[in-house]
Amino acid sequence: MKHSRVPGRVLQGFIAVFLYAPILVLIVFSFNATKSRVKFEGFTLDWYAKLFEDRQVLSALYLTLVLAVLSALAATVIGTVSAIGLHNMKRRPRKALLALNNIPVVNPDIITGVSLMLVFLLCVSFLRSLGLRAGLGFTTLLLAHVTFNIPYVILSVMPKLRQLSRNTYEAALDLGANPFQAYRRVILPEIMPGVVSGAIIAFTMSIDDFLISYFTTGTSVQTLPMVIYAMTRKRISPEINALSTLMFLTVLVLLIVINILQSRDQKEKERRFRAVS
Amino acid sequence: MKRRGGLLAFPYAVWMILFTVVPMLLVVWFALTDEDGLPTVGNFIRLWDYGAVFGRSLGLAAVSTVICLLIGYPLAYVLSRETDAMRNTAMLLIMLPMWINILLRTYAWMSILENSGLLNQLLSFLRLPALHIINTPSAVALGMVYNYLPFMVLPVLTVITKIDDSVVEAAQDLGGSQATVFRRVILPLSLPGVLSGITMVFVPAVSTFIISKLLGGGKSMLLGDLIEMQFLGNTYNPYLGSAISLVMMVIVLISMALMNRFGEGEEEVMGL
Numbered sequence: 001m002k003h004s005r006v007p008g009r010v011l012q013g014f015i016a017v018f019l020y021a022p023i024l025v026l027i028v029f030s031f032n033a034t035k036s037r038v039k040f041e042g043f044t045l046d047w048y049a050k051l052f053e054d055r056q057v058l059s060a061l062y063l064t065l066v067l068a069v070l071s072a073l074a075a076t077v078i079g080t081v082s083a084i085g086l087h088n089m090k091r092r093p094r095k096a097l098l099a100l101n102n103i104p105v106v107n108p109d110i111i112t113g114v115s116l117m118l119v120f121l122l123c124v125s126f127l128r129s130l131g132l133r134a135g136l137g138f139t140t141l142l143l144a145h146v147t148f149n150i151p152y153v154i155l156s157v158m159p160k161l162r163q164l165s166r167n168t169y170e171a172a173l174d175l176g177a178n179p180f181q182a183y184r185r186v187i188l189p190e191i192m193p194g195v196v197s198g199a200i201i202a203f204t205m206s207i208d209d210f211l212i213s214y215f216t217t218g219t220s221v222q223t224l225p226m227v228i229y230a231m232t233r234k235r236i237s238p239e240i241n242a243l244s245t246l247m248f249l250t251v252l253v254l255l256i257v258i259n260i261l262q263s264r265d266q267k268e269k270e271r272r273f274r275a276v277s
Numbered sequence: 278m279k280r281r282g283g284l285l286a287f288p289y290a291v292w293m294i295l296f297t298v299v300p301m302l303l304v305v306w307f308a309l310t311d312e313d314g315l316p317t318v319g320n321f322i323r324l325w326d327y328g329a330v331f332g333r334s335l336g337l338a339a340v341s342t343v344i345c346l347l348i349g350y351p352l353a354y355v356l357s358r359e360t361d362a363m364r365n366t367a368m369l370l371i372m373l374p375m376w377i378n379i380l381l382r383t384y385a386w387m388s389i390l391e392n393s394g395l396l397n398q399l400l401s402f403l404r405l406p407a408l409h410i411i412n413t414p415s416a417v418a419l420g421m422v423y424n425y426l427p428f429m430v431l432p433v434l435t436v437i438t439k440i441d442d443s444v445v446e447a448a449q450d451l452g453g454s455q456a457t458v459f460r461r462v463i464l465p466l467s468l469p470g471v472l473s474g475i476t477m478v479f480v481p482a483v484s485t486f487i488i489s490k491l492l493g494g495g496k497s498m499l500l501g502d503l504i505e506m507q508f509l510g511n512t513y514n515p516y517l518g519s520a521i522s523l524v525m526m527v528i529v530l531i532s533m534a535l536m537n538r539f540g541e542g543e544e545e546v547m548g549l
Contacts (some may be wrong), residue, residue: 008355012367018423022385025395029388037388038395078289085286097286100293102303104471108484108529110501111522114508118307118515131278147296198311208378210487215508218516224402225378232451232491234386251376 014132023248039191044109047242054239057227066222067138068206073147076199078146078193079153084183086154087161113154113215120216136218144216145206152205153198160194304526307519320520327503327521334500335528337414338482341421342429345478348422349429350471354463356430357437368434371427383491385422390416390492412494419486421478428477436470437463472536480529500525 015276044095051057086094104112120140127134140277170192172182217226231240308404311317324331356367374382389395390411397407410416440463448458493499500521506516 008358011352011355015348015426016370018308019371022382022389022423023374023377025389026381026385038393038398074324078292082286082289084290085283089283089286093283097290097293100290100297104299105479106529106533108480108525110484110486110504111304111526112429112517114504114518114522115304116296117508118303118519119296119300122303147292150292154289170290202375207378210378210380211466225380228378228384229487232380232387240381240384244377244385246379248377251373253472255373255376257367 020032025051026241026249027245029238030239030245032238035238040255042152047238048246050237051239051242051246055225056222057239057243060222060224060227064207065226067141067145068203071142071149071206072199072202073132074142074146075149075153075202079150079180079198079206080157080195082150083154083157083161084187085106087158098154101154104148105151105155109209109211110215113146113212116140116147117215122182130238136216137221140216140218141221141223144212145209148209149205150214152201153195156201157191157194160191164190278442293416303391304519304522307516308523309517310463317351320517321524323443330500330503331524333494333497334483336417336521337421337499338479341418341482342475342478344418344422345349345429346471347537348474349426349474350433350467353433353467353470354429363435364438364532368431371430378438379487381490382424383488384421386416386420386489387411390419412496414493414497416492417489417497420492421482421485424488425478425482428481429474431469432472432473432477435548437467440466468539472539476533478537479532483527483528504509 013153028040029037030047031043032040033043033044033046086097090098117136120136120143124134124136164187168186169182172186173179199225208225210229213223214226214229217223222230228240228243231237293346308320309316309318312321356364359367388392392407392409392411393395394411396410400407410419442467445458445462448462453461483500486499486505489497489499489502504518504521504525507514507521
């Protein structure tokens with residue numbers, strides 16, 4: 001069948017411009033000598049220097065990373081253990097729990113945010129009535145992040161468990177392993193790819209989240225997206241452009257590295273496969 | 278495997294009840310009470326005052342979803358006919374902007390759409406009349422399309438790519454013209470992807486408040502803005518806020534139920 005590829009190419013080109021023009025604009029204006037967001041008036045690296053002197057940005061970056069690591073770690077442990085538990089359950093309770101699991105995934109973030117805020121505020125006022133010091137802050141942020149991360153870990157571990165042969169676990173037991181050893185030495189290595197990708201998804205979700213953090217933190221604890229939000233409201237500093245450029249480059253480098261590692265892994269597997277057969 | 282290990286899910290069940298079920302129940306509780314903790318439906322009656330906001334939110338989300346479909350479907354179709362390598366690269370390029378925080382992606386459009394911004398500079402360079410877009414509903418719709426277009430393209434592309442080539446060839450052998458093959462074979466088979474694309478665009482679009490804050494200039498208030506105002510704004514009123522949240526949740530559930538009804542199955546849609 002013959003048909004012209006030209007309209008398709010035009011569409012692709014149009015979308016590429018649409019998707020990347022704003023990002024290009026962000027990057028170009030991070031080097032602008034003046035504060036103007038619309039006129040380029042000379043090259044400078046000042047905004048990058050300013051960014052690295054900005055204590056608010058640096059401490060927010062630190063907080064965001066700590067929060068992402070801790071919440072991804074907690075969610076990965078809880079999520080993996082629960083996925084194994086869910087896998088071993090009877091069909092009906094499993095379906096009920098998995099339906100529960102979907103709530104944070106399909107709910108709009110803003111509703112997850114405000115509903116958690118209500119719970120935390122009630123807890124805070126209860127603790128205060130007992131004479132304890134309490135408030136929204138790092139703890140509530142961490143609880144919120146773990147809560148919205150767990151479902152993603154479960155969703156990425158469950159398929160791996162389903163692929164597992166039922167006999168694997170029993171074979172391990174027959175060979176003299178106790179249940180704990182069987183899980184740690186046999187099941188865990190098998191489902192590891194799902195666990196790792198769950199952890200990565202959780203980590204990126206946590207770093208990227210603005211809405212849920214916005215509602216569940218106090219005034220003193222700010223994550224990087226919250227600082228960015230405050231910056232966009234003031235509409236002034238090209239520092240924000242410098243920050244976006246750096247974040248974009250980080251993501252780009254990470255994706256390229258992951259791609260290279262994956263293709264190398266693939267080649268390694270093929271090589272081994274050929275060696276075996 | 279033995280069935281005893283189910284206990285391992287117990288801590289998770291407790292966690293989910295504490296931080297997912299209880300919060301949802303609290304939203305319902307707050308929506309149905311007033312400041313003194315007495316039951317009332319007053320919060321829902323007050324919602325009539327905000328009919329315009331509901332209308333604008335649903336309207337803008339619907340318009341953006343339709344635009345995403347009109348751009349995203351042809352793009353997915355064109356990409357499905359490319360080679361594997363080309364298609365994978367394209368998917369990566371479509372996903373890459375999603376890795377940048379939505380605040381930054383939206384902020385970038387501010388400097389493009391401003392009255393003296395880059396778009397109008399380009400237009401005046403081409404001797405075309407200037408456009409006034411920033412702080413209008415059009416700017417908000419544009420922001421929604423920009424941010425959520427990948428959510429339409431990826432599920433549709435995944436589904437079209439999975440269509441068996443032999444099915445398409447059979448239709449051609451049986452004398453179907455290109456248009457007929459598309460209309461009678463490819464379009465119906467890609468419907469599950471379209472339906473999940475629609476929900477994945479509509480749900481975040483109807484609940485956003487970032488895009489309207491940055492590009493709408495506070496003039497086109499959306500449901501998200503309204504909820505944010507009740508919980509963190511000057512007019513602190515979690516009771517009204519909960520009522521709005523509850524209605525939004527119902528809207529989301531209805532739209533998802535509708536989409537599920539039309540397209541059964543097909544669970545793995547995010548091409549991740």
